[in-house]
Amino acid sequence: MDTNSKFLHTIANPRITTNGGLLHLDMQPTTSSSSDSAAEGTGDAKWASRLLRDCAAAMSDKDSAKIHHLLWMLNELASPYGDTDQKLAAYFLQALFCKATDSGRRCYKTLISVTERSHSFDSARKLILKFQEVSPWTTFGHVASNGATLEALEGEPSLHVIDISNTLCTQWPTLLEALATRTDDTPRLRLTVVAATAAAKSAMKEIAPRMEKFARLMGVPFELTVIAGLNRLGDLTKDDLAVREGEAVAVNCVGALRRVDVEERNRVIETIKSLNPKVVTIVEEEADFSSNREDFVKCFEECLRFHTVYFEMLEESFAPTSNEKLMLERECARSIVRVLACDDKVEDCDSERREKGRQWSERLREAGFTAAAHSDDVVDDVRALLKRYRAGWSLLLPGEDGIYLAWKEEPVVWASVWKPS
Incomplete structure (x- = not known):
C-alpha cells in the first residue's frame, strides 16, 4: 500500500453522521493521552486556529497519525452552536475531513441540495434584510x-x-x-x-x-x-x-x-x-483563494484568516440565539468546503x-x-x-x-x- 493509500485508509475509519447538513465524526482517540490533549486545546484563546493550522500542515505532509489525532481533538472540541472558536473548528473540520477522504465534491453538492430544498423567497429576503440591519x-x-x-x-x-x-x-x-x-x-x-x-x-x-x-x-x-x-x-x-x-x-x-x-x-x-x-x-x-490554490497550507491559512474575521463580526453583530446568524454561518461552511475540499471543476457549481x-x-x-x-x-x-x-x-x-x-x-x-x- 503506497503512502497516499495508507493516509486515506487511516483517516476513513470514523463513523460519520449528519445533522442539518453538518458532519459529525464519531472518532476514537489514537493514544491514551488524547483526551488530555483535547482538554489542553481550550487553554489557548485561539485554540481553534492553532489546531486547524496544525492539521492542515499534517495533511500537506500526509502524516496519518497526526492527522487522525488532530481530527479527533477538533471533533471533541467543536460545536456549530458554541463560541467563535468552536464554530470555526466545526466548519473547518468538515472541510478538512472532506479533503482527507476526497469527498469534498459529494459533500458540497449535498449541502447545496439541502439549502435549495429549504430555500424560499421569504426566507432569503428576511435573511438579507436582517444582515443589512446589523x-x-x-x-x-x-x-x-x-x-x-x-x-x-x-x-x-x-x-x-x-x-x-x-x-x-x-x-x-x-x-x-x-x-x-x-x-x-x-x-x-x-x-x-x-x-x-x-x-x-x-x-x-x-x-x-x-x-x-x-x-x-x-x-x-x-x-x-x-x-x-x-x-x-x-x-x-x-x-x-x-x-x-x-x-x-x-x-x-x-x-x-x-x-x-x-x-x-x-x-x-x-x-x-x-x-x-x-x-x-x-x-x-x-x-x-486564487493565487495560492496550488499550495494547500497557504490557501487554508488565508481561508481561515478571512472566515475568522467574518465569524467574529457575526458573533458581535447578532443576538446569541439568532437563526439568521446560524444560516449565514452555514452558508460559510459550504464556501469553506468548496474552497478547501473541491477541485475547480465541480460541475454546475460556481x-x-x-x-x-x-x-x-x-x-x-x-x-x-x-x-x-x-x-x-x-x-x-x-x-x-x-x-x-x-x-x-x-x-x-x-x-x-x-x-x-x-x-x-x-x-x-x-x-x-x-x-x-
Missing part, C-alpha cells in the same frame, strides 16, 4: 456603487443598468428614489438582472413585479429584464445583454466576479468592456476563488479600464452609513483603486469604480 457588509457596496453610478449617468435621459450581482435587487430601490428626485427630467431606466443561480432565478419571479410596482410609485419609467438562461456567469455574452442605441450603460458587479471560473474572468471583463459602459462598479470581498482588490485591479487594467476615484460626496455617504452601525467598522482610503470596508482595521470588502480607457 452589518454594513453588503450595504457598504450598495451605497458606494449607487453613488458612483448616479454621478456617472448624471443628465442622461436613457439609462441601462446591467446588474451582475448576488444582491437580489436590494440596492435598486434607493437608486430609483434618487432618480425620482433629480432636478432635471426623470430618466428612463432599463434594468437587466443576470440571474445565474437556481436561487436567483426563483427569487426574481417574486422580485420583478415588486420592482415594477415600486418604480411606478416613484414615477420612474422602468423596464426590467431578467437573464435566466445561463448555467454559469462564464457563459455571458454581449448579445445576451442587448444594449440599445442611445442608452447610457452602467455595469454593476457586486460579489459576482468571484463566481466566474478563474480561467474565464478576463474574458468576462472583456465582454463587459465591449458594451462601452460609462461606468463599471465592482464590489468584492477582500480575500485571496467558483469560490476570491481575489483581492489589487488582483482585480490588475485584470481590469489589462482589459483596458482605468480606475476612477469615488467622489467626496460618495465617501461622505459611506461614512454616514457606517455611523448607523456598532463600533468596529471603518472606511479605508488607500489609493485610487477603490475604498475598503474594514472590521476592526481588517479590510473585508473592496468597492471600486472603473471606466473604459
